[in-house]
Amino acid sequence: MIITIVGGGSTFTPGIVKSVALRREELGLTEIRLFDIDKERQDKVGVLVKWILENDLKTDIKLTVTYDVEEAYKDASFVFAQMRVGKYAMREQDEKIPLRHGCVGQETCGCGGLAYGMRTIFPMIKVIDDAAKYAKPDHWILNYSNPASVVSEACRKLRPGARIINICDMPIAIIDVVAAAMGIKDKENIVYDYYGLNHFGWFTSIQYKGEEILPKLRDYIMEHEILLPDAYLKDKKALMSNNNTNTEQNRHTKGSWYYVWKGEYEIMKNFPETLPNTYLNYYLQCKEFVEHSDPNHTRANEVMETREKNLFDGIDRYLATGEIDESVFYAGSHGDWISDLAVALMNDTKARFLVITENRGAIPNLPYDAMVEVPAYIGKNGPEVIAQDNIPLFQQGMIMQQLNCEKLLVEGCIEGSYEKVLKAFTLNKTVPSMKVAKEILDDMIVANKDYWPELK
Numbered sequence: 518m519i520i521t522i523v524g525g526g527s528t529f530t531p532g533i534v535k536s537v538a539l540r541r542e543e544l545g546l547t548e549i550r551l552f553d554i555d556k557e558r559q560d561k562v563g564v565l566v567k568w569i570l571e572n573d574l575k576t577d578i579k580l581t582v583t584y585d586v587e588e589a590y591k592d593a594s595f596v597f598a599q600m601r602v603g604k605y606a607m608r609e610q611d612e613k614i615p616l617r618h619g620c621v622g623q624e625t626c627g628c629g630g631l632a633y634g635m636r637t638i639f640p641m642i643k644v645i646d647d648a649a650k651y652a653k654p655d656h657w658i659l660n661y662s663n664p665a666s667v668v669s670e671a672c673r674k675l676r677p678g679a680r681i682i683n684i685c686d687m688p689i690a691i692i693d694v695v696a697a698a699m700g701i702k703d704k705e706n707i708v709y710d711y712y713g714l715n716h717f718g719w720f721t722s723i724q725y726k727g728e729e730i731l732p733k734l735r736d737y738i739m740e741h742e743i744l745l746p747d748a749y750l751k752d753k754k755a756l757m758s759n760n761n762t763n764t765e766q767n768r769h770t771k772g773s774w775y776y777v778w779k780g781e782y783e784i785m786k787n788f789p790e791t792l793p794n795t796y797l798n799y800y801l802q803c804k805e806f807v808e809h810s811d812p813n814h815t816r817a818n819e820v821m822e823t824r825e826k827n828l829f830d831g832i833d834r835y836l837a838t839g840e841i842d843e844s845v846f847y848a849g850s851h852g853d854w855i856s857d858l859a860v861a862l863m864n865d866t867k868a869r870f871l872v873i874t875e876n877r878g879a880i881p882n883l884p885y886d887a888m889v890e891v892p893a894y895i896g897k898n899g900p901e902v903i904a905q906d907n908i909p910l911f912q913q914g915m916i917m918q919q920l921n922c923e924k925l926l927v928e929g930c931i932e933g934s935y936e937k938v939l940k941a942f943t944l945n946k947t948v949p950s951m952k953v954a955k956e957i958l959d960d961m962i963v964a965n966k967d968y969w970p971e972l973k
């Protein structure tokens with residue numbers, strides 16, 4: 518049984534490999550293949566992956582590190598996709614260009630996310646086509662590649678029926694933080710209800726062993742004026758430091774992530790009934806997020822200076838000395854989530870997951886063809902979505918604006934239509950006017966000349 522990781526040179530590859538290798542018996546896993554277009558980067562990550570499989574976990578799982586499409590996909594049962602098209606250099610542009618025009622600079626939200634989407638649509642379609650050609654007929658592609666919302670809409674439109682499930686680790690990262698704040702150790706006993714688009718949703722219920730804990734959580738957030746566990750807050754300076762290496766704290770609480778946990782308080786102070794996804798901060802507090810952003814040093818810089826640097830320095834040290842420091846890579850919820858999803862598909866467990874999938878009436882007052890993020894039971898034939906009721910006007914209004922923005926972007930990208938892409942940028946809630954949308958788009962066309970289709 519073969520799992521192919523596309524974007525094998527990703528900073529998340531070692532963590533995913535560890536999670537999946539720990540589940541090798543449930544999966545019947547015999548081989549892991551890494552596939553990337555950046556040889557130097559993937560070769561280095563491959564060194565660490567080999568160490569994890571052979572020395573750390575002492576498995577006999579075969580490792581293949583390849584740059585050849587056929588060798589990568591041949592007879593694979595699962596394809597885990599996690600490409601960053603344009604790598605961190607382009608993430609930096611996605612974040613910095615909008616900030617220059619006074620708009621939110623974020624890799625998956627606002628104009629930055631739209632730019633990243635335009636780079637990723639066609640490479641993702643290629644993954645689907647390569648898998649269809651070479652992988653097992655009943656393969657599944659589990660996709661983390663961002664921006665997952667735009668990517669999933671493009672896949673729905675261009676390759677309907679493709680065996681792909683788009684996923685995100687943010688809701689479970691939020692549940693990790695909620696569990697830590699509430700003193701819950703057995704987070705597997707937490708069940709939640711949620712609806713929205715990717716990076717654009719709300720928790721309507723969080724139950725622990727059958728008890729609704731959202732009211733208790735709300736009280737906690739109001740009292741602490743932030744959604745972070747006490748233990749994390751002891752030393753605020755360390756918490757906000759980019760180089761915060763306290764391993765008890767998950768990566769989502771480091772550096773500028775601090776502001777979104779603070780923002781959860783700001784949002785719930787006004788709208789207390791639901792727990793928002795942290796990404797809603799970029800839409801509901803656009804002005805404030807621009808104000809505390811540093812246009813010359815964004816999250817892309819933080820990641821390059823920490824997660825990416827620590828990983829590749831750690832690999833170089835291992836190559837020079839033979840000694841490994843496991844803290845150079847992150848293993849945890851991110852890898853567990855995609856690996857557990859593979860286990861559910863493989864073993865037809867009907868376990869409950871949040872997935873990004875076509876609405877098909879699950880939320881009656883959203884379009885039938887919207888790619889929504891909702892709970893589903895996962896069996897061998899894919900997600901069985903759990904139907905929900907109509908959603909409130911506020912959330913529905915926000916979702917419709919974002920959904921139509923993303924749909925226009927995908928249409929514009931496929932048709933090569935400047936006007937449609939400009940409409941998408943103009944419709945985004947983080948952009949104040951058509952003129953600003955056009956200025957940002959024109960700068961982005963120049964920055965993305967090696968990646969975007971031509972817009973006429």
Ligand code: NAD
Nearest residue numbers: 524526527528529554555599600601640661662663685686
């Ligand atoms: P990274 O830059 O470290 O790794 C991405 C890798 O993808 C690079 O090695 C790059 O060479 C490779 N790549 C780029 N284009 C490719 C292509 N066409 N084919 C094959 N490989 C290609 O980035 P990272 O920070 O580790 O993130 C990896 C991806 O995972 C990103 O898309 C990121 O947004 C996504 N991500 C998603 C979630 C989620 O919740 N959905 C969570 C974390 C990360």
Ligand code: G6P
Nearest residue numbers: 625663685686687690768816820
């Ligand atoms: C969360 C989101 C991902 C996003 C990541 C960014 O995990 O769900 O979609 O890629 O955050 O984290 P980073 O540490 O790269 O800023």
Ligand code: MN
Nearest residue numbers: 684685686687
């Ligand atoms: Mn995500």
